[in-house]
Amino acid sequence: FMINIEYIRNHCIAKKGVTEGFPFDSDTLVFKVMNKMFLLINISDPSYFNVKCDAEKAVELREMYDAVKPGWHMNKSKWNTIDLSFDPPDDKVWEWIDHSYDEVVSGLPKKIQQQLKTM
Secondary structure (H helix, E strand, O other), X not given: OOOOHHHHHHHHHOOOOEEEEOOOOOOEEEEEEOOEEEEEXXXXXXXXXXXXXXXXXXXXXXXXXXXXXXXXXXXXXXXXXXXXXXXXXXXXXXXXXXXXXXXXXXXXXHHHHHHHHOO
16 A cells, blocks of 8 residues: 555644654554544554544444444544555545544634644
């Protein structure tokens, strides 16, 4: 597949208010916006990653794409695992990552959303 961990990392860190780190273990790279997680990827096996998703949209995506599964080790109603070995369309992968970021931002307190806008 064309999308790899470097492309994903570059896409994430280019967004406003994003930090990256390893809060759980030395394998799980976590991207946060204003201290809230929006993407997790295992650096030992970067063929899949977790993103947040609107609950209704999550179900639709799982029905439409083999690459989209309920979030592994996450709240399955709000998180999807994207399995790149199923070769999902690149534009969809970027769309799902952007949706995850937007979902997290929309859930932030208004004050934090304002801070983010001024960054």
